[in-house]
Amino acid sequence: MKKVIFLLFILTMQAPQAQTIDDQIEQIRQAHEIPQLTYAVITQDSILSLGTSGTHKSTDTRNNASLVDYFHLGSNSKAITAFIAATLVQKGLISWDTTYFDLYPEAKKQAKPEYYKATLADFLSHRAGVHAYTNGTERLALPPFSGTKQQQRTAFSQFVLTQDPIETKEPYFYSNAGYSTAASMLEKVTNKSWETLVQEILGDELHLNYVIGWPNRNLEDQPWGHALSEGELTPVPPTFEYDLSLIEPAGDLSMTVFSYIKYIQLNLAGLSRANNVLSAALYRDLFSTKHPYSLGWVVTKKSKQLQYEHAGSDGTFFSYCLIDTTSHKAYILLANSGTPLAQEGVAQALKVLRQHL
Structure with missing residues (x-):
């Protein structure tokens, strides 16, 4: 009985605070x-x-x-895509220091040299210098990309790596395209689309x-x-x-x-x-x-x-x-x-x- 009375007391004390919030x-x-x-x-x-x-x-x-x-x-x-990347690092399929051209050497010739050493961690932390693609205007200017989602993402990432890098005095330059490029790297080492990786980690494993x-x-x-x-x-x-x-x-x-x-x-x-x-x-x-x-x-x-x-x-x-x-x-x-x-x-x-x- 004392435990019940104590619990009721605690709930009574907590209720006004919850109501106030x-x-x-x-x-x-x-x-x-x-x-x-x-x-x-x-x-x-x-x-x-x-x-x-x-x-x-x-x-x-x-x-x-x-x-x-x-x-x-x-x-x-973004944090969830980085989390998925970490699951692949844990499996040894990729490392934070893997560069884009370690996985896609055929794309190196067309890319700007400034991107040659950009790593998976650089793309996920906005340190690679790729363009932002945070508004619709940038995306409207893109050439058409065909194929599956995975193929389109590969073509998009290789396109942005042909653009002159962004120069900034800030520690990082926020970029949606950097995350697409990172996702393209994850797709390459797994031969699975980002959408499939999301389902496997969030849906099948974590039941989210x-x-x-x-x-x-x-x-x-x-x-x-x-x-x-x-x-x-x-x-x-x-x-x-x-x-x-x-x-x-x-x-x-x-x-x-x-x-x-x-x-x-x-x-x-x-x-x-x-x-x-x-x-x-x-x-x-x-x-x-x-x-x-x-x-x-x-x-x-x-x-x-x-x-x-x-x-x-x-x-x-x-x-x-x-x-x-x-x-x-x-x-x-x-x-x-x-x-x-x-x-x-x-x-x-x-x-x-x-x-x-």
């Missing part, structure tokens, strides 16, 4: 015109707080948000729920992304003429919050020197190979402790994840709007979560 985040969601906002605060083996509210579309008249909804991760897909592309293009009754049209927040239909062909490895995965939690928990455990899908040494490679951008993660310091974070958006969704090595917690926020106002709201929601948890 939900109330504050709901106010932020509404004030920043985010149709649906999902959040989670986790450790490597537990969920400290989890919630969602709102609607799949801004035009919906009832709250239909669900914790099993999918959200587009945008560039938070994911789709490639927008949720509403793949599944029924899912969140729609939102963007501004003539100043008004507008749900973007699945038929809208926009896609991330050729740069899917850089930013085109969607996941449920539970699946994303499970993936991030593997990383939290790895950062605590645990071996799981990857060895602890490979997790160190992923997070600490380069500063201020490692393999799919932005690296910052707070009170002499490293933090890892990343945001992702294709303009219609916005995702954010922060891994705090001081508290050994991760903060996840997923929104189905990519507007600047929505991104500001996500930043405010993060502050609320960090204050309470």
Whole structure:
């Protein structure tokens, strides 16, 4: 009986805090015109707080948000592509120091010499100097590429390596094309497409729920992304003429919050020197190979402790994840709007979560 009374006391003490978090985040969601906002605060083996509210579309008249909804991760897909690369490094199929032309020597003659020594780790950490391809204008200027997804990605990567490299005084130059080039290297050593590798690692091995592309293009009754049209927040239909062909490895995965939690928990455990899908040494490679951008993660310091974070958006969704090595917690926020106002709201929601948890 005493144990039951103690448990009820603990739950009673926790309830006001949970309510305060939900109330504050709901106010932020509404004030920043985010149709649906999902959040989670986790450790490597537990969920400290989890919630969602709102609607799949801004035009919906009832709250239909669900914790099993999918959200587009945008560039938070980069860390997952780097994670898949690490599984192949672990198997000895490739190394971080493998160059593109170690695998495709026939493409070297047409490429710029500045790329000859660019390695897998360089492409994944934006150190290779390839063009960004972060907007549609660049991609519209591309020549047509034929064949399978894998063949098109190979042709695209070899095309970008014929372009003059980007010169910058910054430590790195952010590039979606670098991730497509890295994916092409993974495809070469496995003779499998990036899509197949994603299914084998995320789907078959980790049993994560994911789709490639927008949720509403793949599944029924899912969140729609939102963007501004003539100043008004507008749900973007699945038929809208926009896609991330050729740069899917850089930013085109969607996941449920539970699946994303499970993936991030593997990383939290790895950062605590645990071996799981990857060895602890490979997790160190992923997070600490380069500063201020490692393999799919932005690296910052707070009170002499490293933090890892990343945001992702294709303009219609916005995702954010922060891994705090001081508290050994991760903060996840997923929104189905990519507007600047929505991104500001996500930043405010993060502050609320960090204050309470």
